Amino acid sequence: MLEIKNLHADVNGREILKGLNLQVNAGEIHAIMGPNGAGKSTLASVLAGNPAFEVTEGEITFLGKDFMELAPEERAAEGFFLSFQYPVEIPGVSMVNFLRTAMNEQRKYRGQEPIPASDFLRLMKEKKELVEMQSNLTNRSVNEGFSGGEKKRSEIFQMAMLEPRLAVLDETDSGLDIDALRIVANGVNKLASPERAIIVITHYQRLLDYIVPDFVHVLFDGRIVKSGNKDLALRLESEGYDWIKKELE
Amino acid sequence: MDNSKEAQYIDLYRNVREVQSSVFEAYRKASFERFKRLGFPDDKSEQYKYTNLTEALSVDYGLDNHNQKELIYEAFTCAIPGIRSHLYFVVNDTFYASDEAKNQVFPQGVVIGSLKEASRLYSDLVAKYFGKLSEKEEDGLIAFNGMFAHDGFFMYVPENVTIDRPIQLVNISEGNTNQLLNSHNLIILERGAKVQLLVCDHTEGNARFFVNRLTEVHVAEEATYEHYKIENTSSDTTHISSLLIDQKESSKTLTTILTLNNGLTRNNISLMLNGEYAEGLLYGMAVGDLDQKVDNHTSILHNKPNCHSTELFKYILGGESQGGFTGRIYVAEDAQKTEAYQNSKNILLSTTARMRTKPQLEIYADDVRCSHGATIGQLDETAMFYLRSRGISEDEARLLLMYAFAADVIENIRIEALKDRIKLMLEHRLRSGVSQAASCILCR
Numbered sequence: 001m002l003e004i005k006n007l008h009a010d011v012n013g014r015e016i017l018k019g020l021n022l023q024v025n026a027g028e029i030h031a032i033m034g035p036n037g038a039g040k041s042t043l044a045s046v047l048a049g050n051p052a053f054e055v056t057e058g059e060i061t062f063l064g065k066d067f068m069e070l071a072p073e074e075r076a077a078e079g080f081f082l083s084f085q086y087p088v089e090i091p092g093v094s095m096v097n098f099l100r101t102a103m104n105e106q107r108k109y110r111g112q113e114p115i116p117a118s119d120f121l122r123l124m125k126e127k128k129e130l131v132e133m134q135s136n137l138t139n140r141s142v143n144e145g146f147s148g149g150e151k152k153r154s155e156i157f158q159m160a161m162l163e164p165r166l167a168v169l170d171e172t173d174s175g176l177d178i179d180a181l182r183i184v185a186n187g188v189n190k191l192a193s194p195e196r197a198i199i200v201i202t203h204y205q206r207l208l209d210y211i212v213p214d215f216v217h218v219l220f221d222g223r224i225v226k227s228g229n230k231d232l233a234l235r236l237e238s239e240g241y242d243w244i245k246k247e248l249e
Numbered sequence: 250m251d252n253s254k255e256a257q258y259i260d261l262y263r264n265v266r267e268v269q270s271s272v273f274e275a276y277r278k279a280s281f282e283r284f285k286r287l288g289f290p291d292d293k294s295e296q297y298k299y300t301n302l303t304e305a306l307s308v309d310y311g312l313d314n315h316n317q318k319e320l321i322y323e324a325f326t327c328a329i330p331g332i333r334s335h336l337y338f339v340v341n342d343t344f345y346a347s348d349e350a351k352n353q354v355f356p357q358g359v360v361i362g363s364l365k366e367a368s369r370l371y372s373d374l375v376a377k378y379f380g381k382l383s384e385k386e387e388d389g390l391i392a393f394n395g396m397f398a399h400d401g402f403f404m405y406v407p408e409n410v411t412i413d414r415p416i417q418l419v420n421i422s423e424g425n426t427n428q429l430l431n432s433h434n435l436i437i438l439e440r441g442a443k444v445q446l447l448v449c450d451h452t453e454g455n456a457r458f459f460v461n462r463l464t465e466v467h468v469a470e471e472a473t474y475e476h477y478k479i480e481n482t483s484s485d486t487t488h489i490s491s492l493l494i495d496q497k498e499s500s501k502t503l504t505t506i507l508t509l510n511n512g513l514t515r516n517n518i519s520l521m522l523n524g525e526y527a528e529g530l531l532y533g534m535a536v537g538d539l540d541q542k543v544d545n546h547t548s549i550l551h552n553k554p555n556c557h558s559t560e561l562f563k564y565i566l567g568g569e570s571q572g573g574f575t576g577r578i579y580v581a582e583d584a585q586k587t588e589a590y591q592n593s594k595n596i597l598l599s600t601t602a603r604m605r606t607k608p609q610l611e612i613y614a615d616d617v618r619c620s621h622g623a624t625i626g627q628l629d630e631t632a633m634f635y636l637r638s639r640g641i642s643e644d645e646a647r648l649l650l651m652y653a654f655a656a657d658v659i660e661n662i663r664i665e666a667l668k669d670r671i672k673l674m675l676e677h678r679l680r681s682g683v684s685q686a687a688s689c690i691l692c693r
Contacts, residue, residue, distance in 0.1 A: 049637075051634070071643070072638050073637045076638055090635070091653060092653025092657065093649050093650070098639070101645060
């Protein structure tokens with residue numbers, strides 16, 4: 001589904017990703033771990049098409065399409081979703097209007113008719129329950145005044161609404177207490193399916209107790225230097241990254 | 250002063266002066282004297298430094314000849330669904346009431362009609378208020394208005410009377426010859442009275458218009474007045490509008506000034522809080538995409554203690570459009586416990602658009618809460634990316650953000666039908682790019 005080959009990317013002229021390779025197939029859950037500054041969030045931003053990041057080398061193929069050729073909104077319409085580490089507050093744009101616009105823009109891209117209002121409202125109700133999102137949050141402006149937990153829940157809610165083929169969750173666990181973490185993880189698990197792939201970017205093994213990955217990768221200095229199963233995450237949790245650094249030397 | 254521009258109008262005044270009621274005559278004479286002294290504001294004038302009238306005044310205008318063959322207002326339909334307003338017109342210089350309004354039975358004592366007529370029928374009442382605010386203004390354009398205005402809209406709302414439905418005044422500048430148009434509106438609310446006025450400015454025809462309108466509003470104790478002004482004119486229009494509001498104790502006003510489509514616009518808004526516990530809310534929005542010029546010059550005078558004012562103006566400027574905002578807040582020495590908040594927020598969509606914003610606070614009291622802020626910026630890039638990452642195209646994302654930017658001005662409109670319509674008009678305005686707000690039949 002997603003194939004990344006020899007990806008190099010700069011931000012502000014500094015090279016962050018230095019030849020990253022990754023393959024993700026439908027139905028798989030991947031976890032990407034790594035120390036601060038390794039390039040985890042850069043990878044997420046580059047995949048989403050953030051114009052602040054410049055890809056200097058390599059290729060990204062998603063469902064057979066050259067991702068580099070697509071604008072952020074086209075990537076979304078092709079089925080890519082990023083759950084932001086720091087969701088943006090947008091005063092004056094209601095959640096409802098935002099999501100309906102997003103959904104209809106994606107449908108337009110795919111040559112579909114706009115979703116009827118009644119279907120949209122029914123879908124909202126259904127998906128809100130999925131992530132146990134408080135009803136009044138959708139009447140407010142996008143993320144405005146949301147707590148850290150509410151923002152993350154709102155991201156998963158958006159994912160549920162937009163039904164992507166591939167979702168990247170960028171440190172979705174950061175800033176969450178244990179109850180919120182459980183709710184968010186449950187939401188993600190309910191969204192997992194054989195057609196859908198999920199990449200979880202995290203610092204901590206804790207999230208992986210709830211969202212169990214098929215593969216765990218260690219991102220270090222702009223490259224994936226080690227891959228394994230969920231036991232790798234447990235070892236990183238207990239031993240840190242020093243042993244990996246040693247292996248590399 | 251540059252005598253050439255003024256001289257022709259001074260001659261014109263001498264030639265065309267009509268005999269009105271005595272109330273008008275005295276004011277006209279006094280205005281004439283003031284105009285001879287002040288002249289038109291020029292580029293050296295501090296008050297008008299963001300509004301350059303040189304080009305507009307170089308055009309050769311005629312005065313309204315008051316004999317429209319077709320009464321254009323009869324064809325007018327307000328396109329605000331459900332507004333249910335009582336509709337009045339000033340076409341060029343002259344007042345007309347719609348048939349509906351003529352047949353309307355208002356509560357006892359309410360007078361709504363032509364100022365010219367009122368100055369004859371209710372001469373004592375009119376004399377008590379007419380020109381009382383404008384005569385103090387050291388502004389050549391207000392003096393100029395006084396020389397030529399012979400009619401306008403008049404409204405009197407007696408004590409404790411509430412007018413349920415909005416009153417709507419539509420100013421139409423119409424014709425195919427260049428015209429200079431002046432009108433004078435007078436609005437009086439007695440103690441505890443309540444009314445909403447919606448003023449729409451339109452143009453029809455292919456001429457240059459220099460429109461110079463003046464509105465004086467007297468809001469007595471505990472009265473509540475809402476004033477909504479929507480300009481939807483044309484690139485050939487020079488639009489000067491002066492709104493002077495006098496507020497007595499515990500009165501409340503809400504003023505909203507929207508410039509959706511225009512040529513060169515100057516709004517003078519003066520809010521005089523002349524009684525304790527008066528509240529004045531002043532909101533404004535301007536949208537420019539070509540070479541429009543919009544200058545809102547506001548002045549809020551806290552002359553008495555315990556008054557509150559909130560002011561918020563937002564501009565969205567693209568193309569080569571230019572915006573100006575001056576926010577003067579004056580707090581008199583004994584106006585303790587004043588609360589005055591001001592904000593000017595502006596978005597520039599192009600590198601050629603210009604915005605000049607100037608807060609001007611003069612605070613002589615020492616126990617006050619005042620704040621002001623002014624920002625000029627671009628659309629938030631992180632918000633843009635967030636929206637796009639959800640599948641929303643760049644254009645649509647831009648639109649959503651501009652719309653959101655203007656939302657807090659629109660949300661303060663208290664006439665629901667108008668609020669909904671303004672949302673639509675703004676969306677249409679932002680979407681179509683070209684200067685079309687397209688919502689009134691007259692200005693398609």
